[in-house]
Amino acid sequence: GQNIDQPTEMTATEGAIVQINCTYQTSGFNGLFWYQQHAGEAPTFLSYNVLDGLEEKGRFSSFLSRSKGYSYLLLKELQMKDSASYLCAVMTTDSWGKLQFGAGTQVVVTP
């Protein structure tokens, strides 16, 4: 199976930057996903990385290093609405699209 680790909680101020790290141990890596989940709601897709490097999408960026089994999600210019849980999920080549999720990182944005 896979081990996917991410911090439990992070707190940051409105307008600041927060970086959420995710480390994983897996065989047959086939992509890493980040989702945002507000309390009581379904997760929504944020980003997908399968090759090393940085993917930028507006205020959100995601980075992947396959050799290190490491990814991060960078949230810039934090807004109050960014307070949510952020889930890291890994797909493997033998899983036929099945994702393994980390426990999620709760981000709290303060005024």
Added chain:
Amino acid sequence: DGGITQSPKYLFRKEGQNVTLSCEQNLNHDAMYWYRQDPGQGLRLIYYSQIVNDFQKGDIAEGYSVSREKKESFPLTVTSAQKNPTAFYLCASSSPGQTIGYTFGSGTRLTVV
């Protein structure tokens, strides 16, 4: 619009009763999944199905059952054998090569009373 629909949004069950959660998708996705989420925790896989009339157990299948008689539908039954069923249940679907991973339903919150 294509999407995935879960119903009901809130469900209350008495101890000892079976209850079925509905999940329907019109995205023509082959694969469907059921996850359970407990407060402050990540998603844990209950069952998944890659094609009609076939499904496999996930990490926490005990006390649950599913069927996949139609491509569009993947209902989950929470049986009385599930000792701690109070949780948030998420259904998802996907197709091979889809770079957004899953499309999720809006979830069902099940509470045992």
